[in-house]
Structures are given as structure tokens and as C-alpha cells.
Amino acid sequence: MKNRLLWPLLALVALLLLNLVVTPSFFSLRVQDGHLYGGLVDVLKNGAPTLLIALGMTLVIATRGIDLSVGAVAAIAGAVACVHIGTSDSAGTAIVGMVLALALCALLGLWNGFLVAGLGIQPIIATLVLMTAGRGVAMLVTEGQIVTVNNTAYKQVGAGFVVLPTAILIALLVLGVVAFVTRRTALGMLIEAVGVNPEASRLAGVRSRTIIWTVYVFAAVCAGIAGLMISSNVSAADANNAGLWIEMDAILAVVIGGTSLAGGRYSLTGTLLGALIIQTLTTTVYTIGVAPEVTLVFKAVVVIAVCLVQAPKARAALSFRKVAVPS
């Protein structure tokens, strides 16, 4: 366990140190109006949506699945909430809007679960359907416009503060709940069992289908919360660009964290590290002063490096060399 997390941890520390060298004030924290500000807080705040989606993705991947539709689902959540809120500034409307959005997301998760567990379609393909159609649905909800809202309560979700930014607190709360529910009960083990062999787990009395169904719903709800955060942060719903490519970032975070795409085991701490690495990488690129779009190149390098380090074949080759050198 410790061993597997060593590399991601080292990568994160290296990135943070690089930031410290470039901007010496990176680690400094200051309190202003009872709000905490600083480089690290920014990293956490901007990384919160990715972390949330990655948490849902971790459980999906643990069952040997994948969910490509989370970005589209996030866009739908933001669109539904913003359209419902409209020009209202009341907290009640905001809450109803958010509940509606999350309920719809749960429904979309049920749909994904139905395709995967009910019809037995490969997860990549099953969720590709919603990934393609979902943005269209989000556009349909917003009628192709960028819907802006001006609601104090809604703004709290993504841009608010309770000493720390609310987004961080929400993400950490979800992380805590998931960690508790899956690691303090048998649920985590059952999820892993389904990932190793769904048929064998079913024969052993595990309700594989229900578990698969549950993880897709959970992933969609996480995506929904992340979508609300993204849209609340800018007080607008952009059906085209909200959560664009966030599914890739989330998958990346999960993989960097040492959860194998082959399913059967997962690490929530790893996912946390993975999400932090991705966000720190993005922040680093900004602070170094390279065009932000070039982040993609660094991401590509990180993915390949991490995958190579984790791939059994590459590991075998490396350890072979280690043995070969002294002799």
C-alpha cells in the first residue's frame, strides 16, 4: 500500500517544491476577513471538482468499469440548476434547483448502470452514449445560451467561504463519507470483488448488478455536485465548456493514484494524491508562465510515465535491469 503511493507522493512533493522555487510565497497562507487565502488553498479549491469526479470514477473503475459521461453530466447539472434559479435570488429556489439537478444526475447514473449492469454493454461504449448525447441535452436545457444567475445562496457552493472555500469542504466531506462507507463496512471489499470477477462474486452471493448500479449512480451524483461547483463558481452555466475533458482528468487522477484500470482494487488516498498532482501541475504551468494550453503536453508525459511505472511488463524490465547491473 505505502509502496504504491510512494511515487505519486514523490511526484506531488517535487511539483510543490518546484512551485516554491519559482514563487517563494507559494506556501504562505494569510487570513483575510476570516477567509484563508494562499497558493495551497487555491490548488485545493480549483482541484475540488476534479477530486469529486475522480472519487466517483475510482469506485466505477474498481468494478472494472469506466464512466466517460461525467463531464456531460456535470454540464447538465449546472444547466438545470441555473435554468431553475433564473433571475431569483432566494435561497429556497437555489436549493430546489440544486436538488432537482442532483436528482436528474442520479437518474442519468441509473441509466448508465442500466446499460452496463442491465444490458451488459461494455462500460466505455455504454457511457459514450451519454457523453455524446449529454452535451446536447445540456444545450437543450439552456437553449444554447450561457445562462447567468445572480443568487447569493447558489454562489456559496463554488465560490463561498467557511474559513476555507466551501468547495474544498464539500469535496473533503464526500471523500470522508466514501472512505468511511467503503472501508469501514464490507462495501469496499464487495466492490473490489465485483471488479475481480463479477460472475464469481455473484455466485458467491454478492449482488454484483446492484453494486455496479450503485457505483454508476454515485459517480453521476459526484459529477453533478462538481457541475454545480463549476457553474456556481462563475455564476453561469455553459453547456459547451463546463466540465469539458474533466472525465479525462478524473480518469488520469485515478490512474496516477495507483488504481488499476483492470479493476479489483482501488485507493482513495491515491485518487486524492492524483487529483492534487493534476491540479498542482496545472497551477505550476500557470506560475511558470507557459501558455496554459501547453499543460496538455505535461499531462501526457505524466500519464505515460505513471503508466509505465505501474505496468507489470515495464516493472519486470526495470527490475531485470536492476539485477543485471551489479552482476
Added chain:
Amino acid sequence: MTALSQRVPSRFLPVIATVVLFVLAFGAGSARYDGFASGQVIANLFIDNAFLIVLAAGMTFVILSGGIDLSVGSVVALSTMVTAAGLRAGWPVPLVVLAVLLIGSTLGLLMGIVIHKFDIQPFIVTLAGMFLARGLCFLISVESVSIKNSTFRDVATAAIELPGGVTITYNVVIALVVVAVAVYVLHRTRFGRTVYAVGGNESSALLMGLPTARTKVGVYVISGFCSALAGLLFSLYMLSGYGLHAVGMELDAIAAVVIGGTLLAGGVGYVLGGVVGVLVLGTIQTLISFQGTLSSWWTKIVIGVLLLVFIAVQRTMVRR
């Protein structure tokens, strides 16, 4: 129906279903709108989707072998960028074309080698390729670069007259040549047969002594080459290079191939199916633009629904 299914091998059924769908969609358009059923509308389907046809041809190879290539859209963008930047720097056209094709094929080769040698899922490796190619675009330039080269512009705007007053562009000719070559390679060469074998069952293919390694890497080289060529066609179509060109085009290509009846599990499918798949997507777009009152996002929803229907149909076929 039974008589039909006895005469027609069941492996052709998905492709036939796609053709029927195309005919129905086109027929519905012809019945509803004046001027829909013209040769030029059909020609425009090819003109507007030439690059997608080339992409779908390359993607068919990858999917047949049981893999997937998410990098194609980004490689298209990178190709437009290299083309535009190269021409702006005053490189001769042949050199630019050569450089673009070489870059695309090399990227494909690298991804193929990583996938095969280290046994990492194609999904993740080509995802990295997707990030890399997009990032490289922005390394060249963050802004859109327009193409002013006169030779290039002449080729882009040249129209070829067909009988009946229908005109097509050189893009269409190139796309059709690619399709012909792809069909030949898949059905008339050892390599093509091995692609089907690897997609059907890799271990069996290996035990039969087929060169699985070479084939698995080869399909990604082909896909990379096709993406680069599609990128050239796209530069001719757009006359500019930009890092945000072709965002999500990999999904269109995959959707076209799936709608064309190719099994995502590998081993079953035809290049021509993918071409008809592209035509179906093109027809949907044309229908929506003819309708006028429907907004463009309906395209996405319809494509999603079609994907779903075809996947469900495939699923029942595989079960049988």
C-alpha cells in the same frame, strides 16, 4: 425475413441495417424538403465529411483489432497546425505534406509500441496521445494560423465537374482512394486478415503463428497516418491551422464506425460500414440544417440515440 437471412450472411446484416437507415434518413429528407434529393446534396455529404471518412477508415482498423484510438481528433488538429505553420514559414507544399504524414504515423507508431510492449490499455495510451498532440498544437501557436499559400488554396477551391452538373473537391477523391486502399488491405492482404484474427481472439492468433505484435502496432500506425491525412484534408477544408480544430472528432469517428456495424469488441466489421456511418451522421446534420428551426445540438442527441440503438442491436447479435 427468414428467406432473406438465409441468403444474406448474418455478418452483413449490421452494414445492411446502416445502409437502410441512410436510405430512410435521406428519403425522409427528400420527401419533406424541396431540393434535398439532388446530386449536389449527396456530393456535399462527401465534401463536408471527407476528413471524417478518412478518420473512420483508420479507426476501423484499430477497432477491428480490438483497440481504440482517442488521439485522432487531436492529431487532426496538430496536422492542421503543422500545415499552417509550415506553409507560413515558406516550406514547399510537398515537404509540408510529407512532414505532416510522418508526424502522424510516428505518433501512431509510438502509441502502438507502448500499447504492445508494455501491455497498457489502448484507452489510456491514446488518451495520453490526445493530450500530447493537442498540447503540441499550442506549443506551435496558441492562435489560429490562416493558410495563404496559393497552391494550397488552389487545390482547396478546385472543383471537379461530374456528369449532371455535380461538383466535388479533391478532398473527396482522396477520401475515396483511402477507402479503396483500406478495403483492399483488409480483405486482400495477409495484414488485413491478421487484423481480423487479432480482434477475434488474440491468443488464438498468436498460437496460429500470426504476427500479432506487428499487426497490433501496425493498426495504430495506420490510424495515425489516416489522422494526419484527414488533418491535411481538414486544412484544405478550413484553410487554417488551430489547436482547437476537431475537438471531439474522435467521438464522431468512433460513432460512425459503430453505427457502421463494426463491433467494438473487435473482429467484426467493414470499412464501407464506417463510410456509410459517416454518411448517416452527415445526413442528420443536413436534415437539421434544412429544417432550420431545429438547433444544432439536436445533432448530438440524435447521434447518441443512434449509437445506443446500434449498440443494443450488436449486443443482441453477439448473445445469439
